[in-house]
Amino acid sequence: IRTGLVLDRDFVVGPLDRRVFGVFVEHLGRCVYTGIYEPGHPSADEDGFRGDVLALTRELGASIVRYPGGNFLSGYDWEDGVGPREQRPTRLDLAWHSTETNAFGTNEFIAWCRAAGVEPMLAVNLGTRGADAARRLVEYCNHPGGTTLSELRRQHGQPKPHGVRAWCLGNEMDAPWQIGQKDAGEYGRLARDTARLMRRVSPDLQLTACGSSNRELPTFGRWEYEVLQECFDEVDLLSVHAYFENPHGDTWEFLGNIDRMDLHIKEVAAIADAVAARRHSHKRMKLAVDEWNIWYKARAGEHAYQPDWPRAPRLIEEVYNFEDALAAGGALCVLMNNADRVQVACLAQLVNAIGAIRTEPGGPAWRQTIFHPFALAARHARGVVLRTAIQSPARSGRMHPEMPYLVASATHDEASGRTAIFALNRHLAEPQELTVQLRGFGPLCELVEAQELFHTDMQAANTRDAPDTVAPRPQREARVAEGQLRVRLQPGSWNVFVLQ
Ligand code: AHR
Numbered sequence: 001i002r003t004g005l006v007l008d009r010d011f012v013v014g015p016l017d018r019r020v021f022g023v024f025v026e027h028l029g030r031c032v033y034t035g036i037y038e039p040g041h042p043s044a045d046e047d048g049f050r051g052d053v054l055a056l057t058r059e060l061g062a063s064i065v066r067y068p069g070g071n072f073l074s075g076y077d078w079e080d081g082v083g084p085r086e087q088r089p090t091r092l093d094l095a096w097h098s099t100e101t102n103a104f105g106t107n108e109f110i111a112w113c114r115a116a117g118v119e120p121m122l123a124v125n126l127g128t129r130g131a132d133a134a135r136r137l138v139e140y141c142n143h144p145g146g147t148t149l150s151e152l153r154r155q156h157g158q159p160k161p162h163g164v165r166a167w168c169l170g171n172e173m174d175a176p177w178q179i180g181q182k183d184a185g186e187y188g189r190l191a192r193d194t195a196r197l198m199r200r201v202s203p204d205l206q207l208t209a210c211g212s213s214n215r216e217l218p219t220f221g222r223w224e225y226e227v228l229q230e231c232f233d234e235v236d237l238l239s240v241h242a243y244f245e246n247p248h249g250d251t252w253e254f255l256g257n258i259d260r261m262d263l264h265i266k267e268v269a270a271i272a273d274a275v276a277a278r279r280h281s282h283k284r285m286k287l288a289v290d291e292w293n294i295w296y297k298a299r300a301g302e303h304a305y306q307p308d309w310p311r312a313p314r315l316i317e318e319v320y321n322f323e324d325a326l327a328a329g330g331a332l333c334v335l336m337n338n339a340d341r342v343q344v345a346c347l348a349q350l351v352n353a354i355g356a357i358r359t360e361p362g363g364p365a366w367r368q369t370i371f372h373p374f375a376l377a378a379r380h381a382r383g384v385v386l387r388t389a390i391q392s393p394a395r396s397g398r399m400h401p402e403m404p405y406l407v408a409s410a411t412h413d414e415a416s417g418r419t420a421i422f423a424l425n426r427h428l429a430e431p432q433e434l435t436v437q438l439r440g441f442g443p444l445c446e447l448v449e450a451q452e453l454f455h456t457d458m459q460a461a462n463t464r465d466a467p468d469t470v471a472p473r474p475q476r477e478a479r480v481a482e483g484q485l486r487v488r489l490q491p492g493s494w495n496v497f498v499l500q
Contacts, residue, residue, distance in 0.1 A: 002433045003406040004391035007419070009440035013385040014340040016411055019166075021378040022121065022346040023062045024291060025109070026070030028096055028353045029315030034361040035351030036112055037104045041362060049112050052365040056357050057116045057350065060371060061378025064119040064166065066290050066346045067109050071095035071303075073171045074127025074179035078137050081105020082156055094179060097306040098313055106141065107153075110162045119166065121290070121344070124194065126170030126187070127180030131194040138167070138201045166206050166344070168290065169194055172213040172241065174223045177303055184223045188230025195234035208237040208288045208344070215242070215264045224268055228275040228285065237288040237343060240268050244327050245296035251323050251458050251492070255426045256399025258330035258407055263400070265289065265334065269341045288344040292331060294324045294370065295354045318354045320368040322470050323458040329373035329494035330424045333409035336377070339385040347374060358464075366467035369460075372453055376472060376496045380420040380449075383413030406432060412441075418448070421497045425489035436485040438499070445483065448500045450475035454493040472496075 025031055034041075036057075039048030068076060075094045080102045082088075088102040106122070113120045122141070124134035136149055141162040143150035150161070169191040173182045182190065191209045198205055209231055212220040224238065242264055244257035265287060272285035298318040306313070328347075335345045347370075351357045356374060359365040367375075392406035407424040419441060425432040438445055452475040460469050475495055478487040489495055 001393055001405060001427055001430050005406065005408050005421070005423070005434065005436045006389040007386050007410050007421070007436060007438055009386070009412060011387040013337060013387055016336060016339050016381055016383060016385050017343045019064045019119070020335045020339070020342055020345040021061055021374070022064035022066065022290070022344055023060070023350040023356070024066045024070070024346040024348040025068070025350050026353065027068050027072040027076070027093065027100060028070055028349070029098070029317065030312050030352040030359070031349050031355065032104050033312035035355070035359055037108065038361065045115070047108065047111055049115055050359065050365065053351060053357060053359060054116055056365055056367065057118070060356060060375050062116070062118050062350070063378070064121050064344060064346070065113060065116070065350070066121040066123065066168065069095070069123065069171055071171065071178060073123050073125050076125050077129070078106055078125070078133070082107055082140070092309060096315060097304065097309060098315075099309045099311045101311065107156055107158050110164075120162070120164050121166040121168065121346070122164050123168035123171055124198075126173060126190055126194065127178060130190065131197045134194045135197040135201050138198045138205070142202045165204060166208070167198065168208045168239070169235065170210050173210045174217065174219055175213040184219070184226035185230060188227040191227065192231035192234045195231060206237070207235045208239050208290065209235040211239045211241070211268055213241050215260070221267070221271060224271045225275060228272055232275050232279060232281070232283070232285070237286045238268060238272060240265060240287050240289045241291040242289065243291070243293055243295040244331070246323070247296060251428055252395070252426075253397050253399060254323060255327060255330060256397035256403055257327060258334055259400035259403050261292070261331055262334045262338070265338045265342060284341070286343040287341045289335060289342055290344060290346040291348040292345060293348045293354050294318070294320065294327055298354070316353045317358070319461050319463070320370045321458065322369055322455040322460045325369035325373055325453055325470060326424060326426065326492060326494050328370040329422070329453065330407045330426070332373055332377040333407050333422050333424065336381060336385050336409040336411065336422070337388065360464060364464060366462055366464060369462055369470040372470065372472050373494055376451060377422060380496055380498050381411045381422070382416065382418065382420070383411050386410040386412055406434065417500050419445070419499045421485065421499070422495070423489060423497070424494045425491060428492045430491050432489040434487050434489055438483050438485065441483070441499070443483070445480055445499050447478055447480045447485070447497060449498040450478045450496070452490060452493050452495045454490045458492065
């Protein structure tokens with residue numbers, strides 16, 4: 001099939017916020033314990049941080065990390081996780097029916113973020129706690145000294161304030177499974193009051209309110225509208241959560257989740273703009289897609305009561321396959337293409353529990369298939385996102401009425417003069433002859449890198465014994481001449497082209 005893409009250097013969606021390449025670390029299963037933190041592991045440093053996972057996190061190119069949850073957050077007392085380790089309490093984690101030792105807490109997380117070179121995004125518990133606990137945590141973290149809470153942090157070996165700017169006001173507070181679930185008005189007022197109090201401590205915070213836990217809930221849309229009616233002036237971002245599923249093993253339908261995610265983002269933006277219109281406000285609410293991923297294979301019983309309350313159990317350890325990598329690559333295009341609204345996005349999650357990275361306790365760490373499109377996008381997407389005018393045949397799907405075979409995004413970085421093009425051929429049987437017209441880039445535009453993610457088996461996965469089954473390799477079909485990039489894309493492949 002033949003497809004086309006027109007890019008014009010002057011036609012811009014908006015600046016790309018690098019925080020769209022964020023990830024999520026929750027106290028869930030083995031994400032923290034034996035994931036990022038495992039004292040005694042051969043690669044661990046003096047803080048107990050696994051060196052192999054730190055190295056892979058840097059390679060992944062993660063920019064911001066949301067912590068500590070997730071459902072875990074809504075039953076978490078932050079005070080349990082600070083101070084001398086031997087005095088920290090062991091608690092029941094009522095979200096995941098596990099035992100939480102609190103060996104890892106806020107200060108360890110901040111130290112880990114520094115080691116990984118990422119920005120922290122902390123969340124405050126609005127399930128069992130509220131505004132008062134939240135403002136105390138902000139004071140503990142961000143106030144320089146001279147008050148009981150800031151001096152407590154100093155006593156805990158942290159003389160400098162953490163300076164955490166990005167905060168989430170609770171987690172999925174609409175969800176029936178959430179500890180302390182609230183109705184929209186109740187949550188909106190709590191988010192408003194919590195935001196006001198937190199800002200009295202630290203005025204420059206960037207605050208995210210909870211949107212719906214997913215688009216399929218009956219309250220979707222109404223929740224966003226009613227929450228924002230209450231806290232529109234106090235919050236900067238509204239969250240969007242999107243998990244892709246493939247319950248019937250149908251790759252085409254599965255890839256329709258990409259279009260569905262785009263629709264979802266635009267719907268939430270439209271609802272936020274409706275609230276703005278009612279208030280005669282020029283404010284355009286930004287979005288934090290602070291949980292997105294593929295998650296359906298390792299779902300059964302995830303909230304089930306486990307009578308033995310295990311420590312760091314193997315929970316929701318989804319094994320990602322090649323089609324998941326295609327879906328993740330398409331999702332990354334959607335996040336980029338919505339750069340005018342999406343400021344933050346977090347792949348949920350980083351390690352083991354629906355993680356881009358897998359580890360074995362005491363053993364190796366390896367890259368899951370979805371690691372690769374993320375790492376390539378994080379490495380090459382820079383500057384501004386260009387508008388993508390796509391010419392492509394399309395087919396319908398149950399997830400979306402019109403799904404073009406070509407999914408693409410592109411960025412241009414004025415400083416380096418580099419343009420990056422990301423292209424998914426989701427025709428599963430036919431190659432795509434793609435022509436990209438490059439307008440306004442000048443005659444000296446040359447291809448500096450071309451990579452493809454391709455495998456003949458949609459079910460191929462990376463495992464401990466075969467960690468590189470799915471991995472990018474050079475794309476050798478691309479040619480640039482006379483202001484055009486011409487390339488043949490493999491059927492069912494995700495590709496990156498960098499021009500300068
Ligand atoms: O990421 C796993 C879980 O998914 C999170 O704890 C929750 O917020 C969402 O439902």
